[in-house]
Amino acid sequence: MKPIAIRLAAPILLAGMLSACGGPAATDNPASTADREGPVELVFYSMSKDLEASFNDRYGDAIRKKFPNYTIKYIQRGTGTDLQDLLNAGQRIDIHWDSIGSFPNSNIVYGLSYDMTDLIKKHNVDLSRFEPSLIDAMKQLGDGKIYGLPVYNERMALFYNKDLFDKLGVPYPKDGMTWDELGDLAKKLSVEKDGVAYTGFSPSINHLFLTNPYSLPLLDKDTQKATINSDKWKQVIEAQLIRPASSPVYAKAMAAYNGKIPDLQQFAKDQTLAMFISSPVLPSVMKKELSQFNWDIVSYPEMSDLRGIGPQSYPGYFAITKMARNKDAAMEVLKYLTSDEYQLEYSKKGIMTSLKSDSVQKALGSESSFKGKNYGAFFYNKFPAMANKSVLESQVAVLGTYTKNMNKVAAGTMDLNTALRTAEEETNKLVDDFKKK
Structure with missing residues (x-):
């Protein structure tokens, strides 16, 4: 897919623009209104190249345990499974996740973006529970829209x-x-x-x-x-x-x-x-x-x-795509992944939470192989606002010229x-x- 040239100040690419740039943008799946009571299959994808075992250990097994009636599939990025390959083949992706650095050049450029604002309200997801800079950064990237929720955070x-x-x-x-x-x-x-x-x-x-x-x-x-x-x-x-x-x-x-x-x-x-x-x-x-x-x-x-x-933080966002077949089921999964229940368990293992919760933050690393270390150092000082991100920045590989x-x-x-x-x-x-x- 030839990336589209960006001439607008706002970093948002419309699906119509994408479809004109030589590669197919993701389109709304006609089955998106599938009966909530029917079989649920959710397909996950990331540019990270994480192994399936890693996906299962971090997300897949926990989701399957919480939602035993859902079929959870993960497509690992590799030869023949780059995002463009999958879209060309008509492969549906329900939930896409990436770090803040990769998110613009995958979710937005390839037309996967779906504004989750109404779903968030419908499913009573309280955005005030999150570290504010993480939500603000997504709104900035989406020009006010919310394309993803931060499931994990990274900080130095x-x-x-x-x-x-x-x-x-x-x-x-x-x-x-x-x-x-x-x-x-x-x-x-x-x-x-x-x-x-x-x-x-x-x-x-x-x-x-x-x-x-x-x-x-x-x-x-x-x-x-x-x-x-x-x-x-x-x-x-x-x-x-x-x-x-x-x-x-x-x-x-x-x-x-x-x-x-x-x-x-x-x-x-x-x-x-x-x-x-x-x-x-x-x-x-x-x-x-x-x-x-x-x-x-x-x-x-x-x-x-x-x-x-x-x-600044360097979070990972999970996004329901515009082609997701059952967006309500996908939202239930994201609601679980951002719950105190899930966040606490994985904080104990050493995964940094995206939540403000003091108890979840204090649990960081408490049941890891190196428990007893000063994991509180990651939360010691205040979080600054995250710098403005843009699609153009990731497409041009600005970081490479800076370093x-x-x-x-x-x-x-x-x-x-x-x-x-x-x-x-x-x-x-x-x-x-x-x-x-």
Whole structure:
């Protein structure tokens, strides 16, 4: 499917526009008014490529237990099952889910979007139960419409290797630190000992941009131009990347890593990176590696002029599609997935809730393999508004141009002003070229 060029300020694509761009948009299924009492089959799909076993463990088995009369099917994305392939083949998708980063380029671009506002009211789903920024972000993306509900959330916090801190004789980090304080701490941990170059801190570069606490968008909502060449972005990059990297030992570590900043490999496997930003899923994804050393978590550091504010969320939205055969049944499932009952059970396993509920939040990780860790760090500081998202941003792959030269900036081989100006120029050219297609 050739993505449609976007020339409107609002990031919403109409199904009619999509059908004119060379690929079929999803259409309303004539069976959408199927009898509620008849057999219910719900087909799930995501761009995530999650394995069926993962889908069942996280969602499928719980849904089947709650709704034993529903047939739950999951189509894993892969060869021959890309979204365009399925739509070309006439495959119905009832419930689609994706992270906020992928949602615009799948749900909206391919015409799956369905405004769930009336269904939400009909099924008495109380939107005030959710972390407000998650609902606000969906309304912004849908120009007031609600195309999906947040079933899970992701948010960054600071993981640290207690063994490495002990080895180097440095006090542990604390909740509520500023980035300035973290920069000082990182320098104490960037040392060479016994022939090993240890480094104090490296950010997740993608999340540095995607979850910045100032809610800076990648593209300006009105002009659709790059925002990166600005004082605020410069402030974020200096605090989270340049200052922690300003050490001869850090430079040596980067050289040994082919010019890249130390990352998850160095933190979880090599154990040469003392602190790394990640989400609550890290202990599940790298359970074996994190079982090899003593670690804990503290809150995401705060910018000195934005005290008490943490990183943006990065939620996953579940959406009833316009082709869903039985939208009421699908809504019942989403109502369950966003219930205190379901959210509490999976919070205990280490899945971050999308709800405001204090009891559900406090349960995070309490029955996981690493219970006793400071999971409360993920909720320590306030949630900022989520930055404006657009379909165009994901189609043009803006993030790639923003992150492109950050390794050079960290290594000192490109000054920050040059990197920001280059990213701005390249992004704007990509956007302009895309609009001409």
